[in-house]
Amino acid sequence: MTTTLDVKPLTEFAYVSFDVVGTLIDFEGAIKGGLADIAAKEGIDLNGEAALAVYRDARYEPDAGLFPDDLGRCYGRIANAFGLPDTPEYRQYMIDAVGEAVPFPDSVEAMARLKARYKLIAMTNARRWAFDKYAAKLGNPFWAGFTTDDTGTEKPDRAYFQKVFAHVERDGGCKDDILHTAQSQYHDIGISRALGMTNAWIQRRHAQDGYGGTIAPKEFTEPDYHFHALIELAQAADDAFSA
Numbered sequence: 001m002t003t004t005l006d007v008k009p010l011t012e013f014a015y016v017s018f019d020v021v022g023t024l025i026d027f028e029g030a031i032k033g034g035l036a037d038i039a040a041k042e043g044i045d046l047n048g049e050a051a052l053a054v055y056r057d058a059r060y061e062p063d064a065g066l067f068p069d070d071l072g073r074c075y076g077r078i079a080n081a082f083g084l085p086d087t088p089e090y091r092q093y094m095i096d097a098v099g100e101a102v103p104f105p106d107s108v109e110a111m112a113r114l115k116a117r118y119k120l121i122a123m124t125n126a127r128r129w130a131f132d133k134y135a136a137k138l139g140n141p142f143w144a145g146f147t148t149d150d151t152g153t154e155k156p157d158r159a160y161f162q163k164v165f166a167h168v169e170r171d172g173g174c175k176d177d178i179l180h181t182a183q184s185q186y187h188d189i190g191i192s193r194a195l196g197m198t199n200a201w202i203q204r205r206h207a208q209d210g211y212g213g214t215i216a217p218k219e220f221t222e223p224d225y226h227f228h229a230l231i232e233l234a235q236a237a238d239d240a241f242s243a
Helices: 027-042 048-058 071-082 088-099 107-115 128-137 158-170 185-194 230-242
Strands: 015-018 119-123 144-146 178-182 198-202 225-227
Touching (some): 027 071, 144 158, 225 230
Parallel strands (some): 015 119, 198 225
């Protein structure tokens, strides 16, 4: 773990907010797995990391939709790039595959441990139908959950975060009581810093080059807390409360 100087101690937060897709749920694995199934059926070799790069670029496009429904449109871009058939059935297959994405191996235990110490808030750019599946696989650890269907916008829009702040204020808390936790520099770490939040970067791709299926930030934001896995945050919290 690395932290910046004078960072707020983990014992002083009442809430931990989470990006879900990419931080708790392995959406890249689901995308690569779904594409591998299609490629094998069609007898085509496919490089999963290269396909993630096409997916990432597709998510920049003006006609991008909401996640994971947009996987159908993104599959069309991937199919064109790698010579896969672009059919309605394969588009739906990719939507379903990512809708059924599973937690990272450490996520369920880490969330259970963190839930014992904080009120946990989901802040996901996924739609509600997918988030409900993800939350169930995580053991339904959340005190509150926000999706694009609830907020009408996506991170890194400040308006998304303001809706969460308002909810916490109704509970008697404030923005300063929240530790925002995420793997995405673009969607979460940069904007949380701009809003004056304390953040924890879960660098899931620390052993891999690039940003995978996540949009790359224009500039890197040094986080307050930096972990390679979510379980490291849970352990750091346990250690802080036990000191």
